[in-house]
Amino acid sequence: MDTSDSHEIIVNETTPLVPAKGSKKPRTPLPKFQIGMLIILQLAEPIASTSIFPYINQLIRELGITGGDDAAVGYYAGIIESLFFVGQALTVLRWARLSDRIGRKPVLVIGLSGTCISILCFGLSTTFWSLVISRCMCGVLNGNVVVMKTMMGELTDSTNMAQGFALIPIIWCIGGFLGPLMGGTLARPQDRWPTLFSGSFWGNYPYFLPCAVAACLLVLALVMMSIFLEETLSTKRRPKFNSTTVAVSSSPDRESLAQKSMANMSLRSLLTPSVVIPIANYAMLAFLDVSFRVLLPLFLSTPTYLGGLGFDPASIGSWLALFGIVDGVFQAFFFARIVDWIGPKRLFCVSVSCYAPVMAMFPIISWILRARGGFDHAVTFALLCQLVMAVTWDMAYGTIFLFITASAPTNNVLGAINGLGQTSAAVARIFGPALATSLFAASKEHNLLGGNAVFVVLIMLAGGLRWLASLLPDEMQDRDE
Numbered sequence: 001m002d003t004s005d006s007h008e009i010i011v012n013e014t015t016p017l018v019p020a021k022g023s024k025k026p027r028t029p030l031p032k033f034q035i036g037m038l039i040i041l042q043l044a045e046p047i048a049s050t051s052i053f054p055y056i057n058q059l060i061r062e063l064g065i066t067g068g069d070d071a072a073v074g075y076y077a078g079i080i081e082s083l084f085f086v087g088q089a090l091t092v093l094r095w096a097r098l099s100d101r102i103g104r105k106p107v108l109v110i111g112l113s114g115t116c117i118s119i120l121c122f123g124l125s126t127t128f129w130s131l132v133i134s135r136c137m138c139g140v141l142n143g144n145v146v147v148m149k150t151m152m153g154e155l156t157d158s159t160n161m162a163q164g165f166a167l168i169p170i171i172w173c174i175g176g177f178l179g180p181l182m183g184g185t186l187a188r189p190q191d192r193w194p195t196l197f198s199g200s201f202w203g204n205y206p207y208f209l210p211c212a213v214a215a216c217l218l219v220l221a222l223v224m225m226s227i228f229l230e231e232t233l234s235t236k237r238r239p240k241f242n243s244t245t246v247a248v249s250s251s252p253d254r255e256s257l258a259q260k261s262m263a264n265m266s267l268r269s270l271l272t273p274s275v276v277i278p279i280a281n282y283a284m285l286a287f288l289d290v291s292f293r294v295l296l297p298l299f300l301s302t303p304t305y306l307g308g309l310g311f312d313p314a315s316i317g318s319w320l321a322l323f324g325i326v327d328g329v330f331q332a333f334f335f336a337r338i339v340d341w342i343g344p345k346r347l348f349c350v351s352v353s354c355y356a357p358v359m360a361m362f363p364i365i366s367w368i369l370r371a372r373g374g375f376d377h378a379v380t381f382a383l384l385c386q387l388v389m390a391v392t393w394d395m396a397y398g399t400i401f402l403f404i405t406a407s408a409p410t411n412n413v414l415g416a417i418n419g420l421g422q423t424s425a426a427v428a429r430i431f432g433p434a435l436a437t438s439l440f441a442a443s444k445e446h447n448l449l450g451g452n453a454v455f456v457v458l459i460m461l462a463g464g465l466r467w468l469a470s471l472l473p474d475e476m477q478d479r480d481e
Contacts, residue, residue, distance in 0.1 A: 044221035046175025048214040051183035054317035078437030087139020089426035095143025096419025114141020116218040123211025146422040153405040154232040165401045166335040177324025184317020186210040278403035284465040287428035291436035351396035355462040359455040361386035
């Protein structure tokens, strides 16, 4: 008998069939440089997408779309914010499946280029329909989010997956800090820096500067990705001839064929309960989260006589920036530790339970403002309380990414699984902004439940998410087995 074969038998016979209870695999170090490059790419994305939030409501007013009716601004803001997800829902699964065939990097190049062009078009828009076209184009050409999640799953294993996926919400939080801060600060530069931006161009396109800066960041990310980021799809990356790869793969041609056939599996065969339940949770999570994200700046910008706080774009940008940085710091230092401490399912259930109090804080803050006769320390304290609960809620994202990634039977269909999840989330995000902002406008316009009907509806939907969370598996399956 061959020596290697006998050694293999000995190893198999002496290895316990059932691992010792409580034993854990040693944690694999993260590939820091490649994940660092992925982080830079991910950072450019939320900066570009969130930079419009501080000024979108004012832009709609200035374009005369509502005919001077402030209560109707929410309708049009919700439509514009939803259009990105309409385009994404129609194409993201195709981009994900394409990345399983041609590789991750080519799809990222297309996505970053499309986002760059569309954000420039948005800054040059002077009519409602030009805003519509630019946002649709951004969604249609953008498969970046799903590809980046897939690459994170391929760069990690079961021992360090929580560490890796903890970085995704952190990057979105940092982008949520820098994007609104940049959008609020650079909007209407002719008013803030008249000596530098005195030309007629800035009067005609007062919101072009934040869009141009966001586009420059996307170009920089595209160049760095092309040079430094390595392909992670096993069938497309360059082989590295070392002892590990030689020992693991004795027949690379046969393995490559098997992986390619797995990548061509039908979508229906992937729709098992272990895949569908995490995706359903992700879709409902995305719906409720995007509703909160669009309601917060709308609430902050709504005049006080309608129950808002009456902030200007710069103040809105500063508050959203504070929320982003606090959220990012908390996720960076505590998310992975909390997952190890209480487990992913329990953390997800705790996080989604925080949504109801987050919504309840909106009418409470409005009541405090009226009772105190203006903005003071009591209102600030209430906003900070809402921020703390929103940070806890945001940990649900990192947790559900763990469940979705662990549900993939193999890495070669991880793109398809993430594509299904992102498509479901995109569909939810289509209706989220439009429904939330329209309900907000209707609540204020018709004084439904004292102007608070939108918050009651979202709290009821949050109860549905809590039920879905209970269906998640108590333990995630080991991807390395």
